[in-house]
Amino acid sequence: MVVVKPHDLLQIASLKELFGNDLPVWATAVFPQSLTVVVRRSPILNNQIPVGIRGQKREQRFATYINRTAIQKIITPYDLVKNKVWNDLSEDRKELPAIMALPEVAKILQTYHWGVSGSVGFELATKVKTAKLSSDLDLVWQPDTSLSKNEAKFLLKKLNQFGVHVDLQVIRGNNGFSLEEYANSKSTIMVKTLRDPILVNDPWL
Amino acid sequence: MEKSHFNFDTKEAISKPVHVGVVASGDLEVIFRPTNQETEVNVVTGSDGFKEVWGNVLKRFFDRYPIQANIEINDFGSTPGVVNLRLTQALEELKDEK
Numbered sequence: 051m052v053v054v055k056p057h058d059l060l061q062i063a064s065l066k067e068l069f070g071n072d073l074p075v076w077a078t079a080v081f082p083q084s085l086t087v088v089v090r091r092s093p094i095l096n097n098q099i100p101v102g103i104r105g106q107k108r109e110q111r112f113a114t115y116i117n118r119t120a121i122q123k124i125i126t127p128y129d130l131v132k133n134k135v136w137n138d139l140s141e142d143r144k145e146l147p148a149i150m151a152l153p154e155v156a157k158i159l160q161t162y163h164w165g166v167s168g169s170v171g172f173e174l175a176t177k178v179k180t181a182k183l184s185s186d187l188d189l190v191w192q193p194d195t196s197l198s199k200n201e202a203k204f205l206l207k208k209l210n211q212f213g214v215h216v217d218l219q220v221i222r223g224n225n226g227f228s229l230e231e232y233a234n235s236k237s238t239i240m241v242k243t244l245r246d247p248i249l250v251n252d253p254w255l
Numbered sequence: 256m257e258k259s260h261f262n263f264d265t266k267e268a269i270s271k272p273v274h275v276g277v278v279a280s281g282d283l284e285v286i287f288r289p290t291n292q293e294t295e296v297n298v299v300t301g302s303d304g305f306k307e308v309w310g311n312v313l314k315r316f317f318d319r320y321p322i323q324a325n326i327e328i329n330d331f332g333s334t335p336g337v338v339n340l341r342l343t344q345a346l347e348e349l350k351d352e353k
Binding site for chain 2: 108109111168186188215217219228230231237238240242246247248249
């Protein structure tokens with residue numbers, strides 16, 4: 051059975067694969083362009099995968115489910131980096147700050163197991179224009195070792211020098227936390243889990 | 256982008272400002288500031304049409320923790336679970352004497 055993780059992008063055959071009949075109007079209009087859903091951080095029960103539909107606007111998100119059997123193709127955030135998919139975008143899309151930063155960010159993260167999520171990841175995977183002038187660059191990273199707060203600050207400083215806010219989520223199993231929160235924290239850190247988020251003192255434990 | 260404003264009649268003064276959360280998708284920033292005025296919450300969110308949901312979350316919070324504060328919330332499409340956790344975290348920081 052294929053492994054599906056939060057942030058993975060799943061291609062399905064049609065709108066009909068989505069559970070429920072309560073799709074908002076914007077979703078029925080936008081979704082057929084990509085036929086791609088984003089795996090949400092939520093438990094998979096009875097082979098029903100929690101997924102989200104992304105619209106053009108930030109507030110256009112819709113949560114639903116698909117059956118595991120509906121998956122036609124899985125694109126992970128890490129695949130997008132391996133294949134340097136940003137090179138395939140048109141010249142005008144490459145001028146968006148969040149996309150323009152990618153070749154430089156890739157140099158910094160050369161030895162890291164990292165991927166692109168968020169609106170930029172969705173655009174890289176589907177070629178549907180989703181990233182905006184104001185988009186953050188959302189990244190995921192699966193670390194081999196932990197970072198000290200100073201090391202985290204140093205890394206974030208390097209990543210944030212390209213005119214776009216880089217939001218790096220540290221992924222451990224199905225959980226994730228913000229490297230920025232860890233770097234600046236004097237107390238607890240929020241860790242997102244498949245169920246409710248939790249507060250921890252040391253997110254690396 | 257939607258701005259909502261709420262007032263609550265809560266009277267337990269807080270002693271210091273606290274700031275929790277991050278500016279990132281699926282998350283929010285919560286800032287508590289001491290005040291001697293009426294308790295006030297200003298929410299700025301990218302997700303429109305949730306004023307009632309915010310009202311309910313905040314009412315439940317102030318029913319349990321009747322603090323008097325000026326509160327600023329900047330939301331970036333967080334889930335109710337994340338909102339509750341950030342409010343709890345802010346409270347814990349208030350209690351933290353360090």
